[in-house]
Amino acid sequence: MATWIKAEVIENRRWSKDLFSLVLDADVAPFTAGQFTKLGLEIDGKIIQRAYSFVNPPSSKYLEIYATRVADGLLSPRLHELEAGDSVLITQEASGFFTLEEIPEGEDLWMLSTGTAIGPFLSILQEDEVWQRFRKVVLVHAVRFSADLSYQAEINELKQKRSDQIIVQPFVSREPKAGALSGRITHALEDGLLERVVGLNMAQEKSQVMLCGNPQMVKDVRAILIEKGLEKNLRRKPGNITTEQYW
Numbered sequence: 001m002a003t004w005i006k007a008e009v010i011e012n013r014r015w016s017k018d019l020f021s022l023v024l025d026a027d028v029a030p031f032t033a034g035q036f037t038k039l040g041l042e043i044d045g046k047i048i049q050r051a052y053s054f055v056n057p058p059s060s061k062y063l064e065i066y067a068t069r070v071a072d073g074l075l076s077p078r079l080h081e082l083e084a085g086d087s088v089l090i091t092q093e094a095s096g097f098f099t100l101e102e103i104p105e106g107e108d109l110w111m112l113s114t115g116t117a118i119g120p121f122l123s124i125l126q127e128d129e130v131w132q133r134f135r136k137v138v139l140v141h142a143v144r145f146s147a148d149l150s151y152q153a154e155i156n157e158l159k160q161k162r163s164d165q166i167i168v169q170p171f172v173s174r175e176p177k178a179g180a181l182s183g184r185i186t187h188a189l190e191d192g193l194l195e196r197v198v199g200l201n202m203a204q205e206k207s208q209v210m211l212c213g214n215p216q217m218v219k220d221v222r223a224i225l226i227e228k229g230l231e232k233n234l235r236r237k238p239g240n241i242t243t244e245q246y247w
Contacts, residue, residue, distance in 0.1 A: 004040060004047065007090040009082045010062055015150040018069040019116070020080050021055065023062050024090065031058055031094035032101070033123040039065065040089040041078055047089060048075045053119040054094065055151075057126035063090070066119040066150065098212065098244040100129055104233060106208035106240075108136040108200055112185055112221060114213030115143060117246040121212065122151060125158055131165055134208075138198050142171035142185050142213070149180075167198045186220045189228075204229045204240060211243045218243050 007026035014020045028037065031054060040049035052065035069080040082088060098120055103109070109130065111121040118141045124130055130137060143149055149170055158166055171188070172180040181188055181197065188194040195201045202209065202225065209225060211218045222232070222241055231239030 003092040004089045005092050006087050009084055009086045011084055012082055016147045019148060019150055021064055021066045023064050025062055026090050029093050032099045033057055033127045034099040034120045035094035035096040037094050038091045050075050055119040055122045057123055066116045068116050100124060103208050103242055104238040107206040109134040110138045110209040112140045112211050114217050117213040122154060131162060136200060137165055138167045140169050144174045146172050146177040169198055186224060189224045202228060207240055209241050213246050215245045218245050
């Protein structure tokens with residue numbers, strides 16, 4: 001049973017019409033980068049809740065979650081309206097296994113995300129462990145419009161600090177954007193375009209792939225990777241592909 005505690009809203013970072021991040025102050029238990037929490041609001045006597053990954057690393061003072069306002073959603077429109085000084089419920093303990101300790105050894109780590117599912121990757125990338133374990137890290141963020149490419153300041157800081165290790169490749173599917181690939185991750189994987197553009201190939205003996213995003217993307221990409229010879233990562237049988245669906 002989840003233990004709910006109160007979190008104070010420090011800031012609501014509104015990226016676009018529907019994308020926003022809540023910066024929160026709450027006395028949560030220690031968590032591991034990549035894990036998720038639940039936020040809730042009491043509505044008509046019931047706690048309406050949803051899971052959100054932490055964007056911030058465990059070492060930061062404040063917590064941060066990245067979300068999208070769903071027009072007919074029960075919770076997200078209300079979260080979107082919150083301002084500094086408001087409060088929201090949060091679970092004291094984090095959950096989830098989408099963490100580095102579940103990832104086998106490898107030379108390169110591919111992080112493939114859609115939309116707000118970039119959140120757990122940003123948490124992991126702000127910790128030292130990932131840079132100690134992998135020679136190269138490829139961060140792929142696929143969105144519909146260029147305005148949806150949030151957290152650019154944080155990503156640019158990582159690119160400066162880890163320029164010899166990180167490769168960042170955005171995808172924008174609905175409009176042209178300099179530096180971004182058009183279309184979908186699936187197509188760019190099927191024809192080898194993604195590997196050519198970033199200058200690395202995915203191989204069973206050296207690559208680890210973390211997939212986080214909408215269930216269809218996760219399913220389709222996993223199937224393509226398995227066709228390429230990569231294997232699902234299971235605790236009883238370590239492989240290359242670790243996944244988390246984002247709704």
